[in-house]
Amino acid sequence: MPHVTFLHPDGKSGEVPADLTLLEAAEALGFPLNHDCGGNASCTTCRVEVQAGGEHLSEIDFEEQDLLDREALSEPWHRLGCQARVTGNVIVRVPEKKWEAPSAAGPAEAKQVGRAS
Numbered sequence: 033m034p035h036v037t038f039l040h041p042d043g044k045s046g047e048v049p050a051d052l053t054l055l056e057a058a059e060a061l062g063f064p065l066n067h068d069c070g071g072n073a074s075c076t077t078c079r080v081e082v083q084a085g086g087e088h089l090s091e092i093d094f095e096e097q098d099l100l101d102r103e104a105l106s107e108p109w110h111r112l113g114c115q116a117r118v119t120g121n122v123i124v125r126v127p128e129k130k131w132e133a134p135s136a137a138g139p140a141e142a143k144q145v146g147r148a149s
């Protein structure tokens with residue numbers, strides 16, 4: 033089973049069944065990942081920053097990319113927790129504040145998070 037880590041002061045880490053979304057994985061691990069729109073790809077409060085294992089997340093689809101672009105979160109390490117599905121081990125950072133400014137630079141690996149560009 034994939035091992036998922038949520039980096040945050042109250043973060044959680046553990047194994048979850050494959051093919052869960054990061055939001056579902058957070059719920060399974062007892063981590064309260066924000067999800068104001070209920071997981072419908074319309075709010076970005078579930079945004080995470082991929083630190084490692086981006087190749088173990090599902091490909092980003094048009095709907096997710098469109099919302100991230102509209103919120104100026106176009107860098108490849110940003111993913112929506114409600115849309116990205118886990119296929120292997122992954123580490124993501126969760127912004128501490130709901131509207132925390134996105135990181136100016138992600139990890140080197142972020143260039144390989146599986147986005148078609």
Ligand code: FES
Pocket residue numbers: 066067068069070071072073074075076077078079112113114115
């Ligand atoms: S929960 Fe709203 S975009 Fe993911």
